[in-house]
Amino acid sequence: MQMGSSILVVGGGIGGMAAALALHRAGQAVELIEADATWNALGAGLTLNGGALRAFADLGLLEAVVAAGYASVGPVRACDEQGVVLGQGSSDPLFGEGIPNMGGILRPRLHEVMRQAIEQAGIPVTTGLCAERYEEIEGAVRVHTSDGGWRDHAFVVAADGLMSRTRAQLFPDLGKPRFTGQGCWRAVVSRPEDVTATWVYSAQYAKAGFNPISQDLMYVYLLESAPGNPWIEAADWLPLLKARLSRFGGHFRAIVEELNEDSLINYRPLEVILMPRPWHKGRVLLTGDAAHATTPHVGYGAGMAIEDAVVLGRLVNEHDDIEALFTAFTDRRYERCRAILEGSVAIGQLELDDAPFAEQRALSVSLGSILREPI
């Protein structure tokens, strides 16, 4: 048995690592456990828009993240299926002085940057260890772990992702994440010189786009309706993605040509869950995807998880009482996360309904102004 008053972060994904870093920067003793012994991330690209970059600046990681990925002031370009530009966003700084409007990074590179920061901060990490059950005891929460042991902590930040075991144990009535009707393909290809920011191509019942993730690379995505949520074998990903992207013109001609057996490709059905308030029970607080897993339509799931961490770090020293801290945290986060998540799902629904481009764009623009609000 380990006794102690430190904070335990459960989950070493983007949200958990950000929470550990933010709490450490706030002067708290914090530890992290991660179920995966290899502590690896999927080799896919990730959009980091200005809000996520602003949150990384708060954690002192903006420079390192930009150096490991790609960032620019934009503009975002919206095209028709054949690559004819229909509209473009602003190149003015939208998120504050020194914060790029948008960026992208390969997930394993972001993990590496965050892992290094955790190591440099001296935050204790145990990998290959799973939080299995929580028990409230006098003045602490006891976390029972997959090695048969337990540890006592002042409180727990559970950032254990979309399929959160913590949520299932503490909020059994909430049910499972909901399939939205769409699937998302992602692949990594080389970056043409003219792609310095996000491009989005809209087609009937599908949207495809790309975003730079380094000087040499960009990631490509395809969002499409997936009636019945079919299981797609990994062996079929390459031919299916090539076939599906072939309907698009412009940059996609070279992209389809380039995709091959060695390309990093993956497919994921989209699932969402928004926990109603409260996001805590006793001394356990849920953050990141565990509390609010969204779709990638505004590229902000990870951004919200990093923002959670920043806000928790700001609030942790303002409250002696854990209940008051968790309530203040959820008061600050709930509405923003709800608006972004529901807006993101609504964009997906407009795609499923094949709504006019102008309607889809208007919703994206209004969500953009929510992202820019201070946290």
Ligand SMILES: Cc1cc2nc3c(=O)[nH]c(=O)nc-3n(C[C@H](O)[C@H](O)[C@H](O)COP(=O)(O)OP(=O)(O)OC[C@H]3O[C@@H](n4cnc5c(N)ncnc54)[C@H](O)[C@@H]3O)c2cc1C
């Ligand atoms: C197709 C797709 C594309 C996306 N694209 C973007 C994008 O471009 N930009 C963006 O911002 N977001 C994007 N997202 C969302 C983003 O990936 C997530 O919001 C983000 O990764 C959530 O981070 P997290 O740390 O909360 O959860 P996760 O990344 O799921 O991390 C959870 C961690 O907890 C560990 N764990 C689980 N259970 C336990 C346990 N019991 N004990 C200990 N450890 C445990 C897991 O091993 C994992 O490491 C996308 C999502 C999808 C599905």
